[in-house]
Amino acid sequence: MKPLTREQLEHCDRSAVWHAFTQMAEYEPLIIERAAGNTLYDLDGRALIDGVSSLWCNVHGHGHPRIDAAIREQLDKIAHCTSLGMSNPTTIKLAQGLVEISPAGLEHVFFAGDGAAAVEVALKIALQYWQQRPDPRPHKSKYVALGGAYHGDTIGAVSLGDIGQFHAMFRPLLFDVLRLPAPESYRLPPGVTRETAAAHYLAEMESLLAEHHDQIAAVVVEPLVQGAAGITMQPPGYLRGVRELTQCYNVLLIADEVATGFGRTGTMFACQQEDVAPDILCLGKGLTGGYLAMSATLATTEIFEAFLGPYEQSKTLYHGHTYGGNPLAAAAALATLEVFEEEQTLAHLPEKIARLEEHLVRIAKLPHVGDARHRGLMCGIELVHDRDTKAPYDWKERRGMAACRVAIEHGVFLRPLGNVIVIMPPLSISLDELDQIMLAAEAGIVAATAP
Numbered sequence: 454m455k456p457l458t459r460e461q462l463e464h465c466d467r468s469a470v471w472h473a474f475t476q477m478a479e480y481e482p483l484i485i486e487r488a489a490g491n492t493l494y495d496l497d498g499r500a501l502i503d504g505v506s507s508l509w510c511n512v513h514g515h516g517h518p519r520i521d522a523a524i525r526e527q528l529d530k531i532a533h534c535t536s537l538g539m540s541n542p543t544t545i546k547l548a549q550g551l552v553e554i555s556p557a558g559l560e561h562v563f564f565a566g567d568g569a570a571a572v573e574v575a576l577k578i579a580l581q582y583w584q585q586r587p588d589p590r591p592h593k594s595k596y597v598a599l600g601g602a603y604h605g606d607t608i609g610a611v612s613l614g615d616i617g618q619f620h621a622m623f624r625p626l627l628f629d630v631l632r633l634p635a636p637e638s639y640r641l642p643p644g645v646t647r648e649t650a651a652a653h654y655l656a657e658m659e660s661l662l663a664e665h666h667d668q669i670a671a672v673v674v675e676p677l678v679q680g681a682a683g684i685t686m687q688p689p690g691y692l693r694g695v696r697e698l699t700q701c702y703n704v705l706l707i708a709d710e711v712a713t714g715f716g717r718t719g720t721m722f723a724c725q726q727e728d729v730a731p732d733i734l735c736l737g738k739g740l741t742g743g744y745l746a747m748s749a750t751l752a753t754t755e756i757f758e759a760f761l762g763p764y765e766q767s768k769t770l771y772h773g774h775t776y777g778g779n780p781l782a783a784a785a786a787l788a789t790l791e792v793f794e795e796e797q798t799l800a801h802l803p804e805k806i807a808r809l810e811e812h813l814v815r816i817a818k819l820p821h822v823g824d825a826r827h828r829g830l831m832c833g834i835e836l837v838h839d840r841d842t843k844a845p846y847d848w849k850e851r852r853g854m855a856a857c858r859v860a861i862e863h864g865v866f867l868r869p870l871g872n873v874i875v876i877m878p879p880l881s882i883s884l885d886e887l888d889q890i891m892l893a894a895e896a897g898i899v900a901a902t903a904p
């Protein structure tokens with residue numbers, strides 16, 4: 454194929470590439486040619502700081518020498534072999550590494566390619582577990598999911614999801630779930646305060662479980678922070694309470710840490726902040742440092758053992774993806790874990806988080822900023838029409854997108870969630886770069902909310 458001119462590239466980017474979550478009728482090509490550290494470079498060599506970690510997945514920066522080398526070394530050995538009845542040393546080491554760093558009891562790792570697949574696998578494991586465990590409970594086949602949930606875009610994950618604009622259309626394809634109101638901290642139900650919020654939401658969860666636990670296979674949550682809902686924050690103690698309730702009512706807890714995992718909230722996993730060990734843990738996004746498609750579903754030994762038995766009993770987990778456990782991706786993931794240790798990534802987060810907070814205090818005072826919230830380096834700034842009533846802007850006004858356009862002009866790539874400006878830089882971000890991100894976001898917000 455002949456090299457394409459810039460015009461041809463832009464033309465084909467519109468005509469041949471169907472971009473995710475993008476209205477192609479109005480898409481304006483933004484073509485990134487390379488990246489280094491926390492910065493992307495477009496075809497003109499224009500630098501853009503990667504303010505959303507290439508959609509929440511980059512961890513240690515782009516072109517990290519340690520991760521690059523690990524992939525190259527792996528390439529000299531083997532790029533891919535199947536995980537169906539076969540293995541390779543890199544994938545084995547990664548599984549062991551994940552078992553070591555994840556909450557206690559999660560000792561068995563199933564690999565897939567995307568976060569959505571990790572969630573699908575979790576749903577199937579939970580259902581099959583109840584059928585096959587020593588004291589089977591075959592009626593436990595329903596799932597509890599939260600308002601505003603997002604777990605990916607495949608049909609099972611969308612069934613759990615509750616983001617109207619993304620999900621409502623597909624209703625005819627979806628299975629029913631038991632839905633609880635979003636346990637968020639900004640728009641509280643009448644009569645509920647920040648102090649009583651956790652107890653309020655937990656009481657709702659308890660009455661649901663008390664009534665339906667016989668039919669419930671699992672409760673599925675994004676721990677601490679619901680990402681695509683708009684970086685919304687669960688009240689402190691909520692996650693811990695959900696763990697206690699699920700134990701009390703004999704229901705599995707599936708924690709979807711696809712977004713929150715790998716240091717994003719300040720600890721390696723969000724669950725660890727409330728000393729919670731789920732029964733099933735879904736990982737993705739940051740797993741390979743943002744390099745390659747890979748996800749993982751971890752389960753406890755109690756669950757795993759329900760799938761063991763003579764072949765004829767058919768207790769096998771009949772689920773798999775062609776590239777599950779891919780050695781190249783595993784090499785990137787293993788190197789990502791090693792960099793966490795070598796660079797003491799988590800130990801360096803508090804000063805970055807403190808710097809983020811300094812900026813948020815200032816930004817929170819802007820007249821149309823309703824809420825400037827964060828957990829670790831997962832941050833959402835919600836623009837509202839009216840601060841007092843918390844009345845949102847009409848989504849059709851696209852205020853968030855307008856703010857991010859201005860940020861891009863200031864050299865920072867941001868992508869909003871509706872009226873929420875998302876700030877989620879790589880954990881390797883420098884204080885200087887963080888300043889630039891926050892100043893660009895502020896400039897964008899001021900411009901997009903000007904009367």
Ligand SMILES: *Cc1c(COP(=O)(O)O)cnc(C)c1O
Nearest residue numbers: 567568569603604605680711712
């Ligand atoms: C992004 C995301 C997913 C889906 O991951 P994909 O790799 O995009 O399929 C699932 N759950 C959460 C919480 C996410 O943020």
